[in-house]
Amino acid sequence: MPAPAPLPTTGWSGRGELGVAVVLGLHVLIAAACAVTARYWGSRVFALGALAPAVGFGWLLTTIPDVLTGRERYALWQWAPTLQLQISLRLDGLALLLGLLVTGIGALVLLYATRYFQHRAHGLGRIAAVLVLFAGSMLALVLADNVLALYVAWELTTVCSFLLIGDDGQQREERRAAGRALLVTTGAGFALLLGLLLLAEVAGTYRIARILDDPPDGGWVTVAVILILIGAAAKSAQIPFQPWLPAAMVAPTPISAYLHAAAMVKAGVYLVARLAPAFAEVMPWRPVVLTVGVATMLLGGWRALTQTDLKRLLAFGTIAQLGFLLALMGAGTQTAALAGATMLLAHALFKATLFLTVGIIDHGAGTRDLRQLSGVARRAPLLAVTAALACVSMAGLPPTVGYLGKEAAFQAFLEPGTGHRWVLIGLVTGSTLTIAYTLRFWWGAFGNRPGVPVRMERPPVSFVAPVALIAATGVALGLAPAATDALTARHAYTHPHGETGYHLELWHGLGAPLYLALLTLVAGAVIHLLRDQIPTWRARLPSVPRATRIQDSLAVAVMVGARAVTTRTQVGSLPTYLMVILTVVAVGPGLTLVLGGEGPIEPRLWDSPPQAILAIGVTITVAGVVMVHRRLIAVLLLSAVGYLVAGLFVLHGAPDLALVQVLVETLTLLVFVLVLRRMPPGVRPTAPSLWAPRAVVAVLAGLFVTIATLTVSANHAPSPATQDYLRLAPEAGGPNVVNVIVTEFRALDTLGEITVLAIAATGVASLILVSHRTGGVPRRETIAWRSDNIPRTRLLPAAHQQAPGRRTLLLEAITRVIHPSMLVVASYLLLVGLHRPGGGFAAGLVVGLGMVLRRLAGGSRELWEITPVPPGVLLGTGLFLTAGYGLAGLLWTGDPLSGAVYTVDLGPLGHLELATSLIFEAGIAVIVTGLVLDILRTLGAYDVPTSPAEAVNAERSAR
Amino acid sequence: MNAANLTLSLVIGVLFGGGTYLITQRALLRVILGFTLLGHAANLILLLAGGPAGPAPDAAHIPPDDPPRTADPLPQALALTAVVITFAVTALLLALAHRGVVLNGDDEVPDDVEDRQLGRRPMRERELETGEEDL
Structure with a gap:
């Protein structure tokens, strides 16, 4: 095998990256716009939504000439290169094919939705936004070239599907269907994630293109392949995961048509197609894919034959077709891949058409039960013709794209050396069933039933037009087999095996594929004629375990298990939670520390012997705190x-x-x-x-x-910043490095921290004061102190208002003497802070202690005398000083929170060094004072309500 | 440089252990006592992580060694503001405890009723089951 050519790491042209980024970003923007404007625009918002996929479609059209001539486009945005986390996109033949389908059908379905939702008023913004987001996620899924990006996009589509099926969550049926779809696809999605990670780890790269160029092998690859196939099978509704798809039909028709027929359910098939060129030979890829695919095709076709609800009929038809696609895409030969890509195209076109047709019939006739429909073709001839074109493609008749695909499919398993005759038999049988349910559909929707009243209303042309456009595309592609071949063959050529030179043609001459096609047509028609016998045949079949039941019990088991775990772990006791957290902290990192092998630590016993004495003191007192x-x-x-x-x-x-x-x-x-x-x-x-x-x-x-x-201190290294701080401190303010750090070097930290103080003070006040912060004791009664009718001999102005038994004259006298000196000490601490121990925090705390003293000696009213302003004013002033100082520095020097030192000559008293950061220190002191005052006025007040009843009374009187 | 100090590390352990024991209690006052002890422990850890003891970091009297062997001022500055913030938060917690006493008559932390009732709610999981006969 030749060495793989190196992949380009960036787009071959800058436009490629920009284009895809614009397209994907547009989906997000338009989704947001839809959510906002739906209130004003009603269902017209879907037309806005259609813009996103339409632009995507246009962009993809411009890339066709490059991609189909082998010049693939790459786009790569690095995120965390060492972890291989990158957003890496790749536009090759397969991505282009699916991208065109996703964007083209998406735009038309959204246009159709403007009519479909015309009479609905609620939830339109949500539906439109999620539909557009889905379109974007699906496009990202097919473009993703990184396994993790692929997985994220994959699950985004699942979440969108859940939200769209569940609608507004009002209907039990919708909730149940949405929940089931979510559980099945995300459960299997987990297997997919494991498989993808395993594959990427074995391959040594997370880029899909590189994995495919140089596929790894070995036992782990087998495991990865099985896990990936599980995820793909669930997404594409393969046995045994299929029941979620018919249940999802409770969603509105545009959603069923787009997500559950044309786009999302193709994701599994896409992934199989993407990986098949590299892994089809790995056991057990081929047997699994072929068995599951054929069995799903037969089961879906068989179940479609007995449905009376047209939408459910189509849903089982979709399951059958997805099985067909899985078998073709996974088989691993060029012709099979060609047939698969062509059928993929055909299926998206005809199945979207038919779903949308059912939506129109449902609107016009008020039912989609084929037993109650009659004369629809006469009332809606254009719709009947549109549906007929799609049915011809579904049945695989010329001149449609369905015919091209079906003939290629038969050819693929007729080729010598494929050796899968049983697959061919299965596919022919499946195609027979397809023709039978196609006939049943058209007969059911448009046939005349004697005795059934004709209730269909004529649909407006604008309702049918997008549908007719999709159907016509299917015929046009069939009439231009060379163009279809060009579009699909790029993918086929990525397969290294089974080169036969087969190309799509409308006429390959007489041969086995043609005879087989004729056989299916005749047999299908016979089955349709014998349709009344089918229920009796069905009754004779042996009963098998119902997948629905198994899935239901699994879902219930998951929920019951979740509840059991929750009730055992979420016991509601705060101490228990804390103990769990602390145990994990102590045991987890603790074991790592002990076993981590940091080497033996040789600690010194102490820095100085007094440390040991204090340590003993701490130990004894802590023990006391804990035990008392x-x-x-x-x-x-x-x-x-x-x-x-x-x-x-x-x-x-x-x-x-x-x-x-x-x-x-x-x-x-x-x-x-x-x-x-x-x-x-x-x-x-x-x-x-x-x-x-x-x-x-x-x-x-x-x-x-x-x-x-x-461990931490044993590995201590002196910090270079510390040496700088020591050197620079004198210029920045003064020699006391710690305070210079607080007010200069890390002043922004300090600003944040004192803001926390202000918030905490406000929190204390709001927890204690019931009505308003300035409440508590008004100063009214004592205001007379400033006039002369109260004797000046009183030591403390408000002390006399205390109850007589509480007063201590000695304390009042001491306070009277000490309090002014405390203020002097505080001023000193503030001024010398940059030179010796002190600073704004210490100064504020000393002022606060002084207030405590006044409060203890003079009662809570005393506080109103020494600080006539409420604490909030102090907090605000402090914040104003500190933040204002920072801003002034910004204006003066260009640096926020920067200061300067000025020397003032005081003559005989020497000189005084004044740093501008003193303003900052003062601000800190004021905030700390405000904090203490707030605490004293709330926790320390007499008349704080002590019971709920009192609180209510206090509130009343405050008003 | 090895700054490991057995005495200080043990003191920190004692403070942290005592604090841990107290915050798992029901009485809010004891929880607050525990919180304060944890604060002391954290400040000591900061200091110890900054290096061994030394002369106070005064730029006017730097010892002549190179690099100067003063105590590291940076953790001191960090711990200084932490001390004040611990005080503010302690006051806030005390206000909470006070509120609890006013409203309930004691400061015990009760169990979360919502959490307790979670297990007693009627089962709604059965909703996922269908009676349909989809194969």
Whole structure:
């Protein structure tokens, strides 16, 4: 075998890539437009939808001269090349043939839908949008040259089919049909995915063209082939997956015609045709494809003979034809492939015509039951002629494209060396049944039945015209066998075997194929004449397991299984969920760490001995927090943990962090205490059966984190950024690198973080205050303080409003003295932050602590005295300062959040270095103050409602 | 460079284990206590990942070594803002617990009723079955 020619990685012309991108993108755009405009345009929206496939059809027509002369088009967009993830498209003979069908019939079906849905008001946008999306997905499916892209497009068509069958989900019948189609095709689609992945992995490439050029072999290929055939068989409604297709006939006729006759159900056949040139010789490809195909053809034809609903008759006819196509496309010889491609074309044309015909009859007569139809041909002669043309093609009579295909099919299995006489017998029998049900269809739709009233209304010409166009195409292609041959032979020549030089002709001379065709015609006519006997024949056949029943019980089993799993895993207990998550975290990555072989870690014992003392303290206090059931004691112990951790920060060389930690820890303790006032003093002890598993999970989690920390820090490398920070900090603000990082180097982070603070503060307020944020205690009663009628001797302005027993004069006096000095300390921390430990966070926290002190000494009304503005104003001011500083930097220097340092000469006092980032620091301080104030005014207020009834009352009085 | 420190790693493990135990409890207050412990653990992990202890990173007094062996300032800055955010979130959680006490009289986390009822809903799966005789 000669080495495969290297494939081009990009299109041979830039236009190729652009064209296909525009066409596929147009489908998405127009689908969206349909969804939006349907409200105003009604069913005319389908005409807009038809634009997308029409443009696609036009684009494909322009590529015909290139593709049919062997200049295939490729388009490749890399996504993640190392993972072989790419969108890779290829337009060759087979893709062109299917693409023309998908776009051409799609455009005409959508035009037809403007009439079909004329009297329907709801859900049109949805149907139109999904139909157009389907057209785009189907085009992508036939163009896909990457197995994953192919699979994605494949499942997109399945989802579209589900949405279109299920309609708006109001009808039980529709839901059931849609669910069944989805379960069958996606279930088998999973097998397809496995098969495709297996094939691509064995071949070492995900590009289909490369796999076909240099097909892999071996045992895994056999497995892959079986899995792929399962997926293809389900999609194309082959035995034993076929029952979903007749059930799907509950969908409106344009959908049945397009998805379930012309396009989607061809996807399985397409995939078989695509892979056959490379894999037809791999066992068990040929036996499976031929057996399944022939059996499906016979079963579909046989079942079509007893249908009275014209649409179901056509559905079983479709199953039969799909079987026929599968056998032809999968056989793996050139003539069979030629026949397959021709039949594919023929079937799409005649079956779409016939479905659309049934839709018109259904509209005009109000029924599609052939026992209640009579005189339709007289009322709708154009429709009768259109259907007759399609029927001639379906029966395989000249001069139609169906005839070309059928003769080629017989020829393919008559050729010496094919050795499949039983296939030929099966196909001849199947064709006989086809002729019988074709006659039944035309007789049923257009025949006269004595005693049945004629109810058909004359359909408008614009309703029939798109249908007649499709039917006429079938005849035109039959009359121009050379053109049809050109269109289909490109695919046939991709097969390496069975070169015979056979071409499509209307007249091949007298020979076996012609005699066989005549035989099927006569036998089919006889069967039609004996149609009344068929039910009796059917009754005599032995009963076989019903595929429907098996599929139903499988579907039910899936649902019952899903429920069982859900009820066992989704138990509704938050602790259980958390334990599952934490166990997975500890065990999964934990085992990887332990077994990963990072090499032995040799940790030092400690950085300095005091670390060990603090560590013992932390361990004891944590144990206390965990074991104590008195809430207050647990909270006090938690504070102890926090202070000890601050000590660890100091030992580590992080004074700023330790300062903030101490301040925060104090505030946290106070906030906890404010909330504890409302809570029961103790918590219920955990039952022994519950605490043991939780303790195990906790130990596992702790162990995991210890090992992870050791591993991470053992592989520590000094960060180059840190050295830069140390070097650049003095120019950027001051020598205290940590605060310069907070306000300069990573100021954007800080801006985000203080925004979180503002949001959290707002969250606290909205959870506690029932009516409005500025609520709580109005300042009205105490406003008189500023006038002179209240003696100035009072230490704290609002303290007298507390209940007498609550007041502590000593505390009031101390507060009076200390509070101003706290504000001085805060100002100092703010100003020196860039030079020594301090900064905006610390300053804001100190101001906050001062407010806590005032609150404790003077009662909750005191807060209104020291800050007459609501906390929201503080939060807003802080955000304004910080964000405004960032914007000003952008305007001044072109860089957001950038600052400068100015030196101010204070004469004898020395000089003061003022960095502009002080504004940013001040903003941080104001936000932190606002946060603390919000907490104190809500959690710390006296008159916060403590019961639902109180809350309602508070709301009433607020109004 | 090996910065692994057994004492600190064990402290982190203890904090994390204690926090884990507490967040799996029913009383919301204990969950919040656990959350705070987890916050301490996370901040210590940040510091330890930044390298071993050293003199405070003050650009005015950089030790003469090259590269200078100060403590890494970057994780300190990250932990600093994390400490404050932990405080804000703790306050938010406390407000939630407070709300629970106001509305229910206690701060226990109840089971999700929706989840519980999932298993008791009548079966609708039978809908998929048909009586049709399609082969």
